[in-house]
Amino acid sequence: MQIIRKKSEMKDLRGIWAREGRVVGFVPTMGALHKGHITLVERSVAECDRTVVSIFVNPLQFGPKEDFGKYPRREKADCEMCEKAGADVVFIPTVEEMYPRGSGTVVEPHPALVSGMCGAKRPGHFRGVLTVVAKLFNIVQPNVAYFGQKDYQQCCVIEQMVLDLDFPVKLVFVPTVREPDGLAMSSRNEYLSKEERKKSVCLYKALKEAERMIVNEKEKEVSKIVERMKEIVQEAGGRIDYIEIVEPKSLRKVESIEESVVIGIAVFIGSTRLIDNIIVCPNRGEIFCDAL
Ligand code: AMP
DSSP, rough: OEEEOOHHHHHHHHHHHTTOOOOEEEEEEEESHHHHHHHHHHHHHHOOEEEEEEEEGGGGGGGEEEEETTTOOOHEEEEEEHHTTOOEEEEOHHHEEEHTTTEEEEEOOOOOGSSHHHHHSTTTTTHHHHHHHHHHHHHOOOEEEEEGGGGHEEEEEHHHHHHTOHHHHHEEEOOOOBOSSBBOOGGGGGOOOOHHHTTTTTTHHHHHHHHHHHHSSOOOOHHHHHHHHHHHHHHTTTEEEEEEEEOOOOOOOOOOSSSOOOEEEEETTTTTTEEEEEEETTTTEEEGGOOO
């Protein structure tokens, strides 16, 4: 496995692969890798001839009061995990390599897709995400790119960008990988103290209670479901950032549940902000992004 730090080297290697007719899979990450990331890498290795993983903590997608400075960085362990999973290249550019003149031209997300959930709570976040993903797509030129359902809204804005700007890449969305108690794996789980780690299961508990109400009780009223979810989070000592129930593609809020919906939740456990979501079909229960 090769570690590449320069854009020019990455592009040169991509040129060689193009001449050899290789199908290239790509997994963009911010590092501090866990089983969730590795599931994406393994999918790419299984489906493509070559797999590139990028590790880049992108300053553009962090707000001024967010955790850019303290975001966990551990290149060596990450590279070892990628190698074990069968990746061919780990691309690790510096901030200067990615933004040699600072940030200038940016990619704006479709406004309708960022008016709620993390888009509303983290202004500019998805602009940062799309700008770096567009740049990485241009550098790596993948045939296929892999993203996690864990960041559901991110999947939607990237899908829209690929459509609107004609990026020649196929997107694959992979279901969320969870800890045995249901907590979605996340690099940010490392911030949690032992006590907070116990509390953090409330996100998944609230989501599964919503599913139970929709499927078993045939509850359609979003306000009632959200109320119950709030109680679960607050009883556990979490501070709700948002709970939203939206249509899977448009991300428009729904008031009455008639078809499949995405239930998104963001909660502060202490000072750590965690997000999660599930997709629920009223007559089938939880379904995953690959079934949409
Ligand atoms: P990040 O390093 O947090 O930017 O994540 C990189 C990629 O891994 C994104 O596409 C995430 O959605 C995905 N990812 C993160 N956590 C998980 C998880 N628990 N299960 C599946 N995919 C994940």
